[in-house]
Amino acid sequence: MKTFILFLLFLSLLSCSKEEKKIAILISGEGRMSKVGGFQDGLRALGVKDVNFDLYTGDNNLKKLEEKAIEVINKLDEYNMIAVGGSIEAYYLKKLKPDMKKPVVIMGGTAIKTWGLTESFSKPSYNITGVDNLNAELMEKRMEILHKLFPSIKKVVVFCTPQFEASKVATKITVKAGERYGIKVVPISVRDVLDLEYVISHMREDGFDGIVITPCFYTENFLTSYILQYASFYQLPVFCLSPEQAKKGCTVAYGSSGYQQGYQASFIAYRLLKGEQVKNVPFEKVRNIKLVVNERVLREQGVQYNQIALSLVDQIIP
Amino acid sequence: MRVSLKTKILLLFTFVLTIQGISYFHHFYILKQELVQRWNEETNVLVSIMSDKLSSLLEEKVSQINTLIAKYERLGLSPEEVLWRLSGDIAGVSEGAFYDTSGRLLAFSSRLKTMPEFEKQLSSLLERVERLGYQKDSYGELYIRIKVPDFQDNVFKGFYVVSINLNSLLEDVYSLSFQHVNLYLLDSLGRTLLSLQHTVSKNFLRVSSPVKGTDWTLVIEEPYQTVLEPAYQFLLRAFFFGFLSTLGLGVIFFLVIGRIFKPLDRLKESLLEWNEKRRISLQGSDEIGMLSKTFEELVNRLEREKEVYMNIFNGSVDGMLLVSKEGKIKRVNKSFLERYSVKEEEIVGRDISQFLEHGSHQTLFIPEALLTIGSKRYVVNVCTVPINVEEGEFLLYQIRDLTEKKELELILYRTSKLSLAGEMACCMAHQLNNPLASILVYAEYIHNTVQDEKLREKAGIIMRQALKSAETVKKLLDMAKVFDGKPQEINPYSITREVIELLSFKARRKRVSLEFTADINTHAGMMCSSWKLEQVLINVIENAIDASQQGQKVEIKLKWENSCFVWTVRDYGEGIPEEDLQKVFEPFYTTKKDGTGLGLSLVKRFLDDMNGNISMYNTQKGLEVVISLPSKTQC
Numbered sequence: 001m002k003t004f005i006l007f008l009l010f011l012s013l014l015s016c017s018k019e020e021k022k023i024a025i026l027i028s029g030e031g032r033m034s035k036v037g038g039f040q041d042g043l044r045a046l047g048v049k050d051v052n053f054d055l056y057t058g059d060n061n062l063k064k065l066e067e068k069a070i071e072v073i074n075k076l077d078e079y080n081m082i083a084v085g086g087s088i089e090a091y092y093l094k095k096l097k098p099d100m101k102k103p104v105v106i107m108g109g110t111a112i113k114t115w116g117l118t119e120s121f122s123k124p125s126y127n128i129t130g131v132d133n134l135n136a137e138l139m140e141k142r143m144e145i146l147h148k149l150f151p152s153i154k155k156v157v158v159f160c161t162p163q164f165e166a167s168k169v170a171t172k173i174t175v176k177a178g179e180r181y182g183i184k185v186v187p188i189s190v191r192d193v194l195d196l197e198y199v200i201s202h203m204r205e206d207g208f209d210g211i212v213i214t215p216c217f218y219t220e221n222f223l224t225s226y227i228l229q230y231a232s233f234y235q236l237p238v239f240c241l242s243p244e245q246a247k248k249g250c251t252v253a254y255g256s257s258g259y260q261q262g263y264q265a266s267f268i269a270y271r272l273l274k275g276e277q278v279k280n281v282p283f284e285k286v287r288n289i290k291l292v293v294n295e296r297v298l299r300e301q302g303v304q305y306n307q308i309a310l311s312l313v314d315q316i317i318p
Numbered sequence: 319m320r321v322s323l324k325t326k327i328l329l330l331f332t333f334v335l336t337i338q339g340i341s342y343f344h345h346f347y348i349l350k351q352e353l354v355q356r357w358n359e360e361t362n363v364l365v366s367i368m369s370d371k372l373s374s375l376l377e378e379k380v381s382q383i384n385t386l387i388a389k390y391e392r393l394g395l396s397p398e399e400v401l402w403r404l405s406g407d408i409a410g411v412s413e414g415a416f417y418d419t420s421g422r423l424l425a426f427s428s429r430l431k432t433m434p435e436f437e438k439q440l441s442s443l444l445e446r447v448e449r450l451g452y453q454k455d456s457y458g459e460l461y462i463r464i465k466v467p468d469f470q471d472n473v474f475k476g477f478y479v480v481s482i483n484l485n486s487l488l489e490d491v492y493s494l495s496f497q498h499v500n501l502y503l504l505d506s507l508g509r510t511l512l513s514l515q516h517t518v519s520k521n522f523l524r525v526s527s528p529v530k531g532t533d534w535t536l537v538i539e540e541p542y543q544t545v546l547e548p549a550y551q552f553l554l555r556a557f558f559f560g561f562l563s564t565l566g567l568g569v570i571f572f573l574v575i576g577r578i579f580k581p582l583d584r585l586k587e588s589l590l591e592w593n594e595k596r597r598i599s600l601q602g603s604d605e606i607g608m609l610s611k612t613f614e615e616l617v618n619r620l621e622r623e624k625e626v627y628m629n630i631f632n633g634s635v636d637g638m639l640l641v642s643k644e645g646k647i648k649r650v651n652k653s654f655l656e657r658y659s660v661k662e663e664e665i666v667g668r669d670i671s672q673f674l675e676h677g678s679h680q681t682l683f684i685p686e687a688l689l690t691i692g693s694k695r696y697v698v699n700v701c702t703v704p705i706n707v708e709e710g711e712f713l714l715y716q717i718r719d720l721t722e723k724k725e726l727e728l729i730l731y732r733t734s735k736l737s738l739a740g741e742m743a744c745c746m747a748h749q750l751n752n753p754l755a756s757i758l759v760y761a762e763y764i765h766n767t768v769q770d771e772k773l774r775e776k777a778g779i780i781m782r783q784a785l786k787s788a789e790t791v792k793k794l795l796d797m798a799k800v801f802d803g804k805p806q807e808i809n810p811y812s813i814t815r816e817v818i819e820l821l822s823f824k825a826r827r828k829r830v831s832l833e834f835t836a837d838i839n840t841h842a843g844m845m846c847s848s849w850k851l852e853q854v855l856i857n858v859i860e861n862a863i864d865a866s867q868q869g870q871k872v873e874i875k876l877k878w879e880n881s882c883f884v885w886t887v888r889d890y891g892e893g894i895p896e897e898d899l900q901k902v903f904e905p906f907y908t909t910k911k912d913g914t915g916l917g918l919s920l921v922k923r924f925l926d927d928m929n930g931n932i933s934m935y936n937t938q939k940g941l942e943v944v945i946s947l948p949s950k951t952q953c
Binding site: 046120121122123132134137138140141144177180267270271282283284285287288289290291311312314 | 395399402406409410412428429430431432455456457458459483485486489493514
């Protein structure tokens with residue numbers, strides 16, 4: 001009899017328990033953490049509080065990223081959703097589990113179609129949706145701004161990762177845009193830090209006036225800090241992708257911040273958590289695109305720039 | 319139809335369950351109606367708020383555009399720079415163009431593209447804010463192009479055309495709504511400009527509200543199923559918890575009822591089977607247990623009382639019969655069985671009318687009635703009392719046997735007659751003794767004095783007959799005596815022979831032959847009064863001779879059987895009517911014309927005195943009389 005009453009009490013307790021959402025966050029490295037912050041803040045701002053986040057980071061290592069992706073897939077049943085830091089993370093998930101049942105939200109991805117993550121932005125496929133940060137598409141605009149700000153720059157180098165199709169596409173756009181504005185764009189692939197130092201140390205001798213960062217795995221992670229370090233030493237202006245990079249030492253940056261991308265992606269996640277199907281939640285273009293100039297770096301490098309064009313700048317970092 | 323208490327409780331439980339179920343569904347129905355009504359009320363308010371917000375957001379954008387244009391123009395920025403600043407400062411604005419007063423495209427700027435797509439020539443040149451049209455990109459995002467006239471110092475300079483992302487506006491509005499709703503923005507023709515959320519369902523609840531300052535309509539719809547989800551949840555939970563609680567209560571109920579009914583069931587079994595002495599120990603210390611024990615005590619007391627009644631029934635000296643209303647005998651006591659030498663199965667189950675002539679279902683007293691058991695009849699008096707016992711209404715027959723009393727009365731009657739006969743005989747004997755003495759004296763004188771031989775012989779006969787008569791008279795006087803002397807050792811064979819010899823004269827005269835056969839030791843003796851035995855044999859054989867016709871014979875047989883001497887005297891006369899067979903031993907009863915009716919009554923009395931017995935049977939031809947006498951005291 002006592003057992004029976006305890007059983008009833010147990011059932012009543014079960015019925016009272018509230019379901020808690022759980023989201024896995026997969027990122028390639030610490031460079032994506034601003035996106036995670038924006039994503040979490042965005043969800044909180046939307047009133048989604050009963051969510052637990054499990055963070056899986058690849059520590060800037062592709063092999064480890066793949067391992068983490070496998071780990072997430074193995075625990076897929078535990079999660080309501082997977083948020084990924086960019087296209088490469090989504091790519092690994094899709095590669096490992098093509099018939100993904102759980103919704104995947106990209107907190108700012110580049111060249112999404114090129115990565116094969118969807119066939120249509122308005123009708124997402126493969127259960128993947130999110131925010132397109134337009135980093136590849138914006139390369140043309142960046143070259144335009146570079147030309148306006150630094151009319152004297154005629155030859156730049158871009159670092160790319162040839163094994164990634166998206167990096168190649170971004171490089172191609174950059175090269176083509178450079179041609180329009182009379183800037184020679186030379187893509188260079190580096191294997192490691194030594195390679196990078198060698199290239200940057202000889203850039204002046206080779207007639208390069210600056211560095212343009214394109215979206216790729218390395219530039220968005222550890223390599224950027226090395227590039228900025230060497231560029232500062234050799235006094236080469238660097239055009240970066242996001243305002244956060246300008247704060248880290250980029251001369252100029254144009255694009256959307258990782259935090260803004262994550263924040264924008266949170267609304268997509270919010271809709272999905274409310275039960276909407278991924279195919280009905282289109283990809284969104286990034287909406288908050290800013291031109292940021294690091295005044296200190298600009299002054300230190302002593303690069304000639306167009307004063308009038310400075311009126312285009314949205315934010316000047318002193 | 320009889321329904322047990324347990325079934326009634328079960329039916330009540332089922333009834334309560336049914337009521338519970340009906341109330342669930344009734345409440346569910348009411349809840350559904352209330353949910354729909356509440357949804358309509360709340361969502362109407364919500365859509366109105368959302369449309370107002372959308373309208374204000376749009377107005378805010380236009381106002382921001384106007385303000386910033388004025389601001390940046392005062393700073394001396396070119397239209398291209400102004401447009402760049404607008405797209406940077408205003409969320410949702412990504413590109414714009416500037417047209418001169420005649421509507422020609424002069425400048426453009428975009429945050430995304432180097433070459434945005436704008437019309438070369440404006441179609442409308444009205445100097446007011448206008449919506450020029452919509453654009454959708456590959457992401458499905460909708461942009462509305464707003465034309466804003468540019469006045470500098472009240473001088474009309476041209477038009478700014480700005481693309482505003484409607485998705486971002488609608489998303490701001492959407493965050494106000496609740497889960498599962500579909501949000502639509504319709505144009506004036508009812509076409510969908512933009513939609514958020516696409517829940518697929520057949521039935522929707524729908525409310526709409528116009529967006530002020532535009533020709534748009536904001537629509538919220540939600541699947542009927544989703545709106546009613548709380549009702550279904552209620553029904554599910556109510557059913558689930560109702561089922562669980564009912565199950566729980568049912569188990570508790572079952573246990574409680576079981577505790578109540580188990581002792582009652584055992585009590586019922588006990589009561590049903592108490593007749594078969596199968597006692598069941600009743601358990602429990604609660605009220606039901608106490609009740610059961612009380613019942614058990616009651617049953618015990620009833621059983622004891624029943625035992626007492628049964629003892630009275632069986633121990634009664636009188637015969638007792640328990641007879642049903644239909645006249646069937648249900649029970650018989652031992653006294654009855656013993657008294658009438660019958661077995662219980664021969665009585666129980668039979669109809670009372672088979673045994674008693676009078677059968678009634680009322681209190682009755684019959685002083686004398688005939689009870690027939692087999693071929694025997696008994697005189698009884700009957701008293702009936704109606705009684706109610708557990709099986710129904712019965713009549714209790716108390717049967718008191720009067721047969722012995724009747725026999726005693728008969729004997730008394732017969733004795734009184736014999737006593738009268740004895741007195742008469744004594745009187746006659748005294749009266750005859752003197753004449754017989756005279757006859758004997760004179761006969762002796764004649765015999766002694768007369769020379770004639772024939773006369774002497776006849777005088778001798780007279781003298782012997784007179785002596786015989788005197789002897790008879792003496793015997794008559796003896797018969798009248800209470801004590802007739804001690805029994806003596808006699809030889810039945812010799813006595814029988816003497817009697818036959820004595821009667822042979824009479825037999826010869828009637829031409830009836832006497833045949834005597836003896837199947838005994840001719841020297842065997844017995845203890846009895848020889849005179850009485852002679853009188854018995856004389857009377858019986860004489861009667862047989864009297865009953866015989868000329869030429870017939872009388873057979874006398876003597877045999878030894880069961881320690882008794884048995885005489886069988888058989889004649890071939892007409893016999894005695896069956897109905898008179900019992901009367902022949904009564905004094906003064908006779909079938910003969912000149913008979914006294916004393917003979918057989920004397921025979922009966924003498925045999926009774928000697929512990930003998932006599933019986934008569936009509937045979938196919940004639941009568942057979944069987945006399946038995948014990949060799950010493952009784953057979």
